[in-house]
Amino acid sequence: MRKLALLTIVLLFVGIASANSLTVDFYWEPVQPTDLGEVHFYDNSTGDIIAWIWYFGDGSSSTEQNPVHKYEDNGTYLVRLVVWDKYGQMEYKEKYITILNVPPVANAGEDRIVNNLTVTFNASLSYDLDGYIERYIWDFGDGNSKEGKTVEHEYEEEGIYNVNLTVIDNDGAEDYDEINVTVDVTPPITNYSLNEEKEWYNTSVIVTLNATDNLSGVNATYYKIDDGDWQEYEENFSISEEGTHKIYYYSIDNAGNVEEVKNFTIKIDYTPPVTNYSINATYGNNGWIVSKAKITLNATDNLAGINKTYYKIDDGDWQEYTKPFNFSAEGTHKIYYYSIDNAGNAEEVKNFTIKIDTKAPTAKLNEPQEGYIYIAGRKLMPTLFGNTFIIGKFTAEADASDDTSGIDYVEFILNGQILWKDYVAPYSVALPQEFPFSLNKLKVVAYDKAGNKVETEEISYIKIL
Numbered sequence: 001m002r003k004l005a006l007l008t009i010v011l012l013f014v015g016i017a018s019a020n021s022l023t024v025d026f027y028w029e030p031v032q033p034t035d036l037g038e039v040h041f042y043d044n045s046t047g048d049i050i051a052w053i054w055y056f057g058d059g060s061s062s063t064e065q066n067p068v069h070k071y072e073d074n075g076t077y078l079v080r081l082v083v084w085d086k087y088g089q090m091e092y093k094e095k096y097i098t099i100l101n102v103p104p105v106a107n108a109g110e111d112r113i114v115n116n117l118t119v120t121f122n123a124s125l126s127y128d129l130d131g132y133i134e135r136y137i138w139d140f141g142d143g144n145s146k147e148g149k150t151v152e153h154e155y156e157e158e159g160i161y162n163v164n165l166t167v168i169d170n171d172g173a174e175d176y177d178e179i180n181v182t183v184d185v186t187p188p189i190t191n192y193s194l195n196e197e198k199e200w201y202n203t204s205v206i207v208t209l210n211a212t213d214n215l216s217g218v219n220a221t222y223y224k225i226d227d228g229d230w231q232e233y234e235e236n237f238s239i240s241e242e243g244t245h246k247i248y249y250y251s252i253d254n255a256g257n258v259e260e261v262k263n264f265t266i267k268i269d270y271t272p273p274v275t276n277y278s279i280n281a282t283y284g285n286n287g288w289i290v291s292k293a294k295i296t297l298n299a300t301d302n303l304a305g306i307n308k309t310y311y312k313i314d315d316g317d318w319q320e321y322t323k324p325f326n327f328s329a330e331g332t333h334k335i336y337y338y339s340i341d342n343a344g345n346a347e348e349v350k351n352f353t354i355k356i357d358t359k360a361p362t363a364k365l366n367e368p369q370e371g372y373i374y375i376a377g378r379k380l381m382p383t384l385f386g387n388t389f390i391i392g393k394f395t396a397e398a399d400a401s402d403d404t405s406g407i408d409y410v411e412f413i414l415n416g417q418i419l420w421k422d423y424v425a426p427y428s429v430a431l432p433q434e435f436p437f438s439l440n441k442l443k444v445v446a447y448d449k450a451g452n453k454v455e456t457e458e459i460s461y462i463k464i465l
């Protein structure tokens with residue numbers, strides 16, 4: 001019984017002590033909450049608390065010890081916590097909680113490159129999580145500004161502009177974003193260069209294209225050769241096919257401006273000219289010319305055209321051919337010739353032989369001589385009145401020579417008829433014996449190989465036997 005009484009006293013004491021120590025307090029997390037997130041309230045009171053009532057200040061309440069509450073909007077609210085202990089005591093505490101607005105997020109879009117002075121700006125990727133954006137203010141970077149979610153602005157000139165977007169939400173909070181807008185309305189400029197500047201080439205040609213752009217930079221350069229396909233230029237290329245070629249080219253900048261197509265011409269010729277000769281002259285026999293010769297060189301070229309024609313005679317100097325020339329040197333000569341075209345292609349040297357013999361040979365009837373008596377082929381003595389007598393067999397003899405083409409043959413003409421043609425020196429013929437006591441006339445005609453001839457004077461003789 002005593003024991004029980006002591007326990008009761010102890011319990012009473014503790015109870016009184018607890019009742020006396022009832023305190024109320026609370027805190028919340030996060031410390032600076034927003035209207036987007038939940039707020040965790042924590043009871044921090046002491047005593048034998050058996051009941052809690054939270055008044056959140058926005059009209060709602062909770063009887064949990066550590067409630068979670070979400071505010072619908074930012075603002076400052078008076079939070080009250082009321083507690084009761086098992087002894088019936090009550091305490092309360094009030095604190096102001098500030099629920100913050102969540103600021104908006106501005107989004108002006110990506111950096112842009114445009115090829116039009118009129119540019120549309122769109123801020124629709126901007127947002128405000130806990131409300132809405134009330135104002136969109138654009139600063140176009142050229143001293144002008146405009147308000148609106150989507151706006152259009154016309155720049156006066158091309159350039160790179162720093163565009164700023166300010167957004168303001170329904171609680172007055174702001175955010176900024178900026179983008180660079182490159183306004184480029186000028187196409188790029190492409191130039192070409194060649195490894196060598198010439199009108200005609202006899203080698204392949206290396207073409208280099210170089211493009212520059214004022215603002216946005218060159219995106220790509222294209223070219224095509226003659227009727228070929230357009231291809232993107234990456235590095236220099238060569239043109240090697242013979243002929244006249246047109247190369248077309250242009251570039252596009254990163255804004256999409258397209259340069260007008262330009263072109264240039266390359267002319268390639270690998271083929272040497274062809275020169276032919278012709279000889280205007282009177283031809284005799286055996287290819288011999290028996291007059292002056294006029295020599296014409298005629299050159300043609302497939303593409304570039306003839307630059308010069310040269311010729312030389314035998315071991316002489318080369319000279320430029322300008323017009324047909326006369327040639328009259330006696331004998332056999334070689335004429336060399338070739339041409340060069342305007343691309344520098346030289347023809348292989350060719351030659352032809354020209355043989356000229358304009359001079360008659362010389363001839364002389366050696367036997368018989370006029371004014372002698374011949375017996376059995378032997379010359380005996382001169383006659384008194386210059387007559388010539390031949391008795392018995394007799395062989396007439398002649399000399400003939402030609403300096404240039406040489407003797408072809410010698411004719412012995414007896415009484416106007418060809419008695420004998422002798423092709424081999426010494427030239428001779430046995431005189432006929434059929435007509436005794438006849439008066440005869442004999443002469444010699446010598447021909448050179450070109451067909452030139454010479455006649456000796458006729459001599460007369462009386463054949464006795």
Ligand SMILES: [Ca+2]
Pocket residue numbers: 101102103104128129130131132169170171173
């Ligand atoms: Ca907001």
Ligand SMILES: [Ca+2]
Pocket residue numbers: 184185186187188213214215216217253255257
């Ligand atoms: Ca440009």
Ligand SMILES: [Ca+2]
Pocket residue numbers: 269270271272273301302303304305341343345
């Ligand atoms: Ca040629």
Ligand SMILES: [Ca+2]
Pocket residue numbers: 357358359360361402403404405406448450452
């Ligand atoms: Ca001759």
